[in-house]
Amino acid sequence: MQPSADDLLGDLDPEQREIAECLRGPVSVLAGAGTGKTRTITHRIAHGVRTGAYAPDRVLAVTFTRKAAGELQARLRGLGAEGVRAQTFHGAALAQLGFFWPQFVGGSAPQVLPGKVSVVSQAVESLGLRLGAEGLRDAASEIEWRKVSMLSIDGYAERVHERPVPGGLTPEQLVDVHQAYSRITDERRQIDFEDVLVLLTGMLETEPRAALQVRERYRFFTVDEYQDVSPLQHALLRVWLGDRDDVCVVGDASQTIYSFAGASSSFLLRFGSEFPHARQFRLERNYRSVEPIVRASNRLMRDRPGALTLEAIRQEAVGPPAVEWFASEQEEAEAVASSIRASVASGTPPSEIAVLYRTNGQSARLEEALGRSGLGTRVHGAQRFFDRADVRQAVMLIRGEAKVADDRPLFQIVSDVLRSIGWTSRPPEGPAERDRWEALNALLSLVDEAPPGTGIREFSEELLARQRAHHEPTLESVTLSAIHAAKGLEWSLVHVVGLSEGLLPIGHAVDDEAIEEERRLCYVAFTRARDALRLSGAASGGRSARAPSRFIAEAGLAFAGE
């Protein structure tokens, strides 16, 4: 049963409620980590729909990753706001471009390149230059940065001396690479990820009939994680709005961790000058984490521009985050694995545990150590749950079952399907079998979560909706994740590893701006933990000795065993 309008708002504290009731006009919310910003905006939208202020199909909720869009969509569905679309900027733009292209340009929209690196490689070759794999990736990132920053190649040429140039190229050659890349994509009539936004924004600016259609379609906009908006995404949002101002943006400047890719918290912090009549709110009450975690996180960000001081609601008597220093990364990985094994033995479910690190290269050692401790792991972002071949097969078979009348209980129908493709009631031993088992078992756990009385047909529809939205079920394994990919998520127990100079902050962060971005990453990592945060670092990463990360002392903590 869906909550009534009053029950909906009953889940919110007075500040959250005030925001949820402020349904019109420009609204900005500066919301610290764990203060319930996602809860607030989803309730605000659901409240708008429930009270009739919003026609659900005229509401667009935008965010930055498909995962976050899936979460938003699922939370909205859970609150009864079914018809509302939650999309990424890119997803929404791609759909609109595909729709308008035949009308205003003719034919079908150009093909979107799956990635830039191979074209960059051809561009480099066409100029008689040479670049290694890393250099090609860096050059591709620079092309992305230029486009999301809305710089022409000439504009970029003026600023290239302030930009990172891949080793082996001069700044002038890098500009040539941009030019050659552009020429090749134009010749082949291909567009890249950023071009989708560039072209749509241009089309909506120059074709009033297209702009009119989009504005007719979408009336109420909400942008989550607004601290991550790029100049290009901001420009698109402005053309979507036209001269209207029903937009609500929510974000936390302390969680800006994509500046290197062109994101800028200045749009969030300057929202009041862009919309002088905006209502501006703050959420500073942290519901997620126990007080010592909130205290350390506040200390880490003290006096930084736009930083909020969080008030911890959870005042349980617990000690400060544990901090440990090891002689080598191997020792660190083994100690983390045995500590996690002890936590699981004392009752913390593996799905409530995460190990976070700065670079993807750190995961293999941890995966091995945890595997040796008999724990299933899942590297976050490696492959999306609903893209797995075993999951796709299971969903297809379940959908097949839904087509025939069957009065057996739902659990039996689904477990029989899963058994037919190798699921057993006990988990198998080997890591690959275990991984498959965890995935199939997660599908079965969705049966337990379904409301009583759910039939196979409804269950199959729910699976399809989740598959479309990439709304993944919980897997009973420990999550390993790069900090960047952990944004927006939370676990009961979080280990942050690699707290050494060179890893966090990363070695290539040298100027103040880059160090500040590393600090924000560290903040995002700390604030993912609800009940316990464990920090560690190691002196040796193999080649060189490292010093403890400055962020530990700056958070008011100290290493034991240093």
Ligand SMILES: Nc1ncnc2c1ncn2[C@@H]1O[C@H](COP(=O)(O)OP(=O)(O)OP(=O)(O)O)[C@@H](O)[C@H]1O
């Ligand atoms: N009014 C409230 N009462 C109780 N718990 C709340 C309330 N608001 C939020 N929470 C809890 O606080 C936690 C954080 O909420 P949510 O995920 O919406 O936060 P967020 O602000 O989006 O976090 P972040 O920016 O750190 O990712 C969740 O566990 C949520 O259930």
